[in-house]
Amino acid sequence: MPPPRLRAWPAVLLATGLLLSGCANPSVGSADDDPDAPVTLRFWHGWSEPGEVKAIDKSVERFEELHPNIHVETTGNVSDATVNQALRAGGDKAPDVVSSFTTNNVGQYCDSGMWADLDPFLKKSGVDKKKVFPSTLLDYTRYEGTQCALPLLADAFGLYYNKDAFAKAGIDRPPRTMSEFAEDAAKLTERDGDRVERAGFMPNFRLYQNSPDRLFAQWGPRYFDQDGKARLAEEPLTRQFYRTMKKLSDAQGGYAALERLRQSFGDEMSRQSGFMTGKLAMHLDGEWRGLMLQEDEPDFDWGVAPLPVPDDQADTYGRGYLTGTVAGIAHSSTHQNAAWELLRFLTTDTEQVVSFANAIHNVPSTKAALTSPELDADPAFRTFLRIARNPHSQALPPSTTGGMYVTAFQDFSYSVEAGKAGDLGAGLRELDRQIDADTLQAKN
Template sequence: MPRWRIPLRAPVGLAAAGLLLAGCANPSTGSAADDPTKPVTLKFWHGWSAPGEVKAINDSIARFEKLHPNIKVKATGNVPDATTNQALRAGGGEAPDVVSSFTTNNVGQYCDSGMWVDLDPFMKKTGLDKSKVFPKSLLDYTSYRGNQCALPLLADAFGMYYNKDAFKEAGIERPPRTMSEFIADSKKLTVKDGSSYKRVGFMPDFRLYQNSPDRLFAQWGPKYFDAKGNSRLAEEPSSYEFFKTARKLRDAQGGYKALERFRTSFGDEMSNQNAFLSGKLAMHLDGEWRGLMLNDAKAKFDWGVAPLPVPDDQAETYGRGYLTGTVAGIAHSSKHQNAAWELVKFLTADTDQVVRFANAIHNVPSTFAALKSPKLDADPTFRTFLGIAQNKHSQVMPPSTNGGMYIAQLQDFSYGEEAGDVHDLRGGLRRLDKLIDADTLQSQN
């Protein structure tokens, strides 16, 4: 459940490290001339740290070593992107051979900088047809301008958790499917308590938990960049519909100031005081891992999962959602790239391995075969997310050489917009476009 540890906003240090990575003109060069049948020890750096996650990784490595007795894998966990990036810039014998990252937003930097090698030659050499193995949406967030420098290593899908007891109390028969139903149901489900609330239907505030604006915005299927890589949020019609809908959601439930005061009373996202778990929210945007947490905490109400609503004029896309995930690749400095490819291929493309790993950490499988495997967790709430992951309209964030900075900039803009500080939306979006373009240009120099 790696996304638990990802903040909505990229830390400044990580962003700076990413920019340094993108600007590295001479990455340390390794070798793809090694013999993968010869004895070798690979260094694999990953970000998992929870005991169950680490066990799942170690079990995966044990299965790999059984299939490849000549290859030993030394795994190091709880490694942040910034540490990996510094090691890859330095190169040398201490750098990892195989790397993974929870931050798909940085793939553009990994590919463009040359720090992660292009995997297409390895796939061609070993007969792996990526278009037949991986869903297109997942390939989109593991490549940049034709460079497939990473492959998906499980995915995350975002949907809507809802309190069935609250729905029954409000006389609502099913989860909302369109934005107009979403607004109406949110109002019905909101219960006031004096000047505050006992419960809110849906908290639209962008600072809440996983409510980064790009996740709800994905329901419109926006196009962030034009063919030249320039930001086009001011030209995107759905930008205006998205912010208009978010404003309607707030107004229907008492307005931004009242909702924001209520939000500050919520407990930590990963604690038993989570606002949805404690009954303060009737509907909640979250990822597939939340279901396991609700079960572990023995939620005191009946709950269900559904895709997030879609715009009324895109009703046929219902079932879509926001996708992200973990990615894996090979360090450009590795002198054992063919052996490293054997590990990457096993972790990302071996059906049995992908299914067992997905079941172990309750993430969405990232291959066509694994998504359809009868061995996959049969929990119906989890399978809702499998449907979202396979929906052709689901959206991933487009890669950029400035990593996730453009998302952080959208977040900052959205905080001001929801607070009423943006008086000219079109003008504000134009300024946002210019800011994103300036940072993208800087990351390329």
């Protein structure tokens, strides 16, 4: 199952941010409709892989059986930019219910008013969101008190590892702390002179899913203070993170040698990817990768575990980075009550959430679904369920600039790992100033 929601999308995020910045006055819809009256709803989503589209279509069919008065027209493979243009224009062709793979943009959806506030619908239906959804998932579906989205399945990140390589190196279990991580990575690294033939773990941020924010989540950082000001320079964990990543890199030959190896890998979704070809002994990835490995049948035994944590936070082991799909109601919809019935079914109905999660091999997004005995019993998948339930697992905080602050953090991190950032403290202070300036501009 290709994971479209999980790739790094800097250009797309910026483009979406520019689109949303001009959307302060979205078309106005209404919640005066009768949800029991005959109606046709338009549901736009981003799924495009045949199995995923089949799964979402089956979900809609189940909903229509329960609500025979509501017909749902679905449109798939829709980008955030297309959705936002349609919502800005409004009209009869605009969607009523929308979903997005980009949790980073929730701050803009809520702040711009283009996605309707869901709290009145939740209250009217007697849905206690704090009892239904894990707190981390709720955090990335609201912004400054506005709940404009709900979680629609989630993704958790963990550590895939080559069991055969571990056995050959005499390592009996996956590393749990960053010190163990560096030690094991060094043992697993294979060299031919100065050339790295296999990395224990590739820390370079441009590798596949290795976005620095995903790795940084293991430290549990705070990106913003209570006033919304960037605080990466004053956050001591930021420096710890960069120091640890450098130690991990140096233990395996250094950034340049690892970068040469990275550039020899095939596409992330191909059989020539670094982990599939045995050129990576450990690899950061999401829950969908297990299903792909089962289908591709690599010539080594593999396992999955949580990513290691800092040594002084050993009690948080089991945590990971979380993200996922979010869904909401278009503010421009004139059928918001009927739209709420669809959204409520997709996001809160336990049987539906479990069935959908099993079908596309994603993590369920409600507390009840996460503990359902009907979930896929595959041990690798269960590891990600535990990561999702871990109270220390972290998602990125929403911002009115969407993913602009994430892109800025990524760009700075690329410079740091390549040794081009200069004075780290000065660079971080400048990064904070840039993020704050972008936030101020977005709010004005």
